[in-house]
Amino acid sequence: MEKELSRVLQGVKEKTGILVQAISENGEYFASTMAEYIADLPSAFTSGASVIQLEGKTYFKFNFGGNLFYAVIGGDGESERRFANLIAGYIELSESKPKQLSFDEQLGFILTGNSTKGKALQFMNDYSLPKNPLYVMTIKTDRDISDISEFLSSYFGGEGAVVSLTNDTCAYIRYVEQSDAADLLTPVRQAEILKRSVFEELGVVVNVYVGSIVKSFLDVSKSYFQALSTEKASRERGLNGGVYAYKDYLLDKIAEELPPEKLEEYLSALTFSASEILGDEELLTTGDCFLRNNLNVSETAREMYIHRNTLIYRLEKIEKLTGLDIKKFSDALNFKLLYIISKMDGYEK
Numbered sequence: 001m002e003k004e005l006s007r008v009l010q011g012v013k014e015k016t017g018i019l020v021q022a023i024s025e026n027g028e029y030f031a032s033t034m035a036e037y038i039a040d041l042p043s044a045f046t047s048g049a050s051v052i053q054l055e056g057k058t059y060f061k062f063n064f065g066g067n068l069f070y071a072v073i074g075g076d077g078e079s080e081r082r083f084a085n086l087i088a089g090y091i092e093l094s095e096s097k098p099k100q101l102s103f104d105e106q107l108g109f110i111l112t113g114n115s116t117k118g119k120a121l122q123f124m125n126d127y128s129l130p131k132n133p134l135y136v137m138t139i140k141t142d143r144d145i146s147d148i149s150e151f152l153s154s155y156f157g158g159e160g161a162v163v164s165l166t167n168d169t170c171a172y173i174r175y176v177e178q179s180d181a182a183d184l185l186t187p188v189r190q191a192e193i194l195k196r197s198v199f200e201e202l203g204v205v206v207n208v209y210v211g212s213i214v215k216s217f218l219d220v221s222k223s224y225f226q227a228l229s230t231e232k233a234s235r236e237r238g239l240n241g242g243v244y245a246y247k248d249y250l251l252d253k254i255a256e257e258l259p260p261e262k263l264e265e266y267l268s269a270l271t272f273s274a275s276e277i278l279g280d281e282e283l284l285t286t287g288d289c290f291l292r293n294n295l296n297v298s299e300t301a302r303e304m305y306i307h308r309n310t311l312i313y314r315l316e317k318i319e320k321l322t323g324l325d326i327k328k329f330s331d332a333l334n335f336k337l338l339y340i341i342s343k344m345d346g347y348e349k
Helices: 002-016 078-093 103-111 117-126 146-159 186-202 217-236 246-256 260-270 274-278 281-292 297-304 308-322 329-343
Strands: 021-024 029-032 051-054 057-064 067-074 134-140 160-166 169-175 207-210 243-245
Touching: 002 029, 002 078, 002 217, 051 078, 057 078, 067 078, 078 160, 078 217, 103 117, 103 160, 103 169, 103 217, 117 217, 134 186, 134 217, 146 160, 146 169, 146 186, 169 186, 169 217, 186 207, 186 243, 207 217, 217 243, 217 246, 243 246, 246 329, 260 329, 274 281, 274 308, 274 329, 281 297, 281 308, 281 329, 297 308, 308 329
Parallel strands: 207 243
Antiparallel strands: 021 029, 021 067, 051 057, 057 067, 134 169, 134 207, 160 169
16 A cells, blocks of 8 residues: 555646655554655644644645544645645545536546547547537635536536536636637636626636646546646736736746756846845735736736836846846846746755
């Protein structure tokens, strides 16, 4: 069982980049993708709480092989709590047999990568699923997801499928026409329509995270994990209440995969003294907001609740400190890289 659990934890690492340590009920070390060993568990956690966050770590429980396990991941924010629930479900679902599950359960099984392509193909044939390209949106709210899932199934169900993942999150799998597959903006437009429809009909504000278009249902888990990755990236940037697409975070993914020495090399090429700008959260946030609003001064000032002149002053200060005029495309791209580096875990400002 240890070998099987280690394989599942490795799958979590490959799909999400999150490192997990699993500890058996008696407190002994069992399986881990972490380099360090975390020996002690919080007493409040072992005595009853399902998830607890303490001193930069998130602890949660899951069942595997008929046994209770405790697990820990790094970080103690809202996104880590969310991922703890998703990872617990992923691990427990990895033991399930698709043929024993309902349609929604089988779909969740395949969506989260707990299936072979052969079984996914059988599922496609059993339910006569379209062979069109598709993409996945994950929809998250701060309330129970059941009403939203029901609404989405009735409103959008004819063009895809909706499956609940946790108490506050569901996924919407949407098929696209072959003629529309090349339109990279289509998923974002559909996500905006979905978000607006949920608010107008239910009065609920949701976050929507959009994966990229994949060739067929056989690759549906790829788009799902891209949406999951987008949620993680947007939360790390402090963004909330909107529509966020994987394609908008490709530069983030590239930067994350670069070795530290390369990041330092590129950073030094961008500016002689990066520490001052990297340590100024106000300037970084201002520049990023300006770029997200397509260089629109009025919209940026409105979103940040500041005067236009204050915004212009900050943009000028950014140019003075970095030599980057972010109203120009190449300089805007370089500033975006600076911003991404400033938000990366472990980067010392």
